[in-house]
Amino acid sequence: MSKISTDPTRRALNGPTMGTRWTALFHVDPAIDTDPVRAALQAAVDEVDAQMSTWKPDSDLMRLNAAPVGVWQTVPMPLLEVLVLGRDIGLASGGAFDMELGDAVAAWGFGSDTADPVQIRAAMGRHRNTAALEIDVAGARVRKTADVALDLNGIAKGYGVDRLADTLVALDLPAGLVGIDGEMRAMGLRPDAAPWSVAVEAPDPARRSPHSVLALHNAAVATSGDYRHWIDVQGCRLSHTMDPARRAPLVAPPASVTVIARTCAEADAWATALMVLGAEAGATLARQIGLDALFLLRDPTMGFRSKAVGRLFCDQCPEAAAQHAQ
Known part of the structure; x- marks a missing residue:
């Protein structure tokens, strides 16, 4: 042959x-x-x-949302893993990553229904629960300690x-x-021993174009942004990412936040958390925990500017091009 x-x-x-x-x-x-x-x-x-x-009323997550408060529910292992990771990143981010915003997400029209002003007022007026989910890892079961609706859109993909x-x-x-x-997520190398190329998208809602290119090896990357999924409210464009404190879409968030991590679930959740925290507080936390992150910020004169954190997105390399995650 x-x-x-x-x-x-x-x-x-x-x-x-x-x-x-x-x-x-x-x-x-x-x-x-x-x-x-x-x-x-x-x-x-x-x-x-x-x-x-x-979106599926018979999903394990939706069955958990419908379950009575205080009653243990057995859940499959993948869902348990995601709930544990989401809880841990929520704690590490000071609540910036919050899985307990399902009612707010739905009320603002980012779920399967259109926005509902009555539900929006109810969601924004609801007292924020902290640690409203108890997890028994050994027993593969969870229970709600308050009437909350869980949403995993910031980590499930x-x-x-x-x-x-x-x-x-x-x-x-x-x-x-x-x-x-x-x-x-990139595993190993290409047949020519080169890393895998992944573009960081420019935060332009009108077209898809690369801002920079990453070279990844055994690493994952995720981006959270305000330019793909949004709603228009009285001429104001609101991002799908929720502010847990207000239970409403973020006001003036970064255009996007890109995070490189060991797994894509971690990168996904941390990109959401840093989007909520914003460029200053988000960059400070990313440095403290050793996270690689790239913030793209809208600028009235430059279009957008970047703020980079970590050895892969170094502050001296604002375009963050061709970085290699080993």
């Missing part, structure tokens, strides 16, 4: 999930049938969606990306690039 016929072939797969598409890029022997790979990847994200969706990565590894495909709607 000739050398050309045995060289790894580039395969790009994709499928529907969570209202968008998942993608997977890897190289494999050309003789290998990738249909089973596609099926396994689809099954992995379908499981995440079935457990964590707020990232976790779905991690499940895509785990699936490829389980199929003996340890090198690849997987993603959901711009949240990406």
Whole structure:
């Protein structure tokens, strides 16, 4: 057999999930049938969606939301893992990452229903609960200690990306690039021993264009921004990211925050938390905990400017181009 016929072939797969598409890029022997790979990847994200969706009334998350306060509920392990991680990042961020905003998200029209002024007033007037979810890891069960509605949109896609990565590894495909709607995770290196290239999108609602390019190796990246999912209220554009203190969309947030982390779930949640904190407080916390983050801020004269934190997004390299996560 000739050398050309045995060289790894580039395969790009994709499928529907969570209202968008998942993608997977890897190289494999050309003789290998990738249909089973596609099926396994689809099954992995379908499981995440079935457990964590707020759009599916029969999801495990929605059943938990409907459960009575104070009653223990057994939950599947993936959902338990996400709830534990979300709780921990919520504590580490001083509440900037908050899973207990489901009623506010729905009231403002970022869920399956349109915005409702009555529900908005009710959500904003509700007392903020802290630690309203008790988690028994050993028993794989949780219970609400207050009447809250959980929403995992700030972490579920990232976790779905991690499940895509785990699936490829389980199929003996340890090198690849997987993603959901711009949240990406890179495993290993390309066949030429180069890292995987991932673009950081410019925060432009009118078009998709790269701001800079990252070179990732065994790392994940996620971006939270105000330029893709928003609503217009009396001529004012409001981001889908909620301010936990006000239980309302953020006012004048960064245009976007990009975070590099070990897993995509961590990157996803921390990008949301830093978006809530804003550039100054967010950058201070990122430095304290050793997090790599890039804040893109709107500027009336420059269009936008960047604020970088960490060894990958160094302050001396404002465009944060071609950084390599080892």
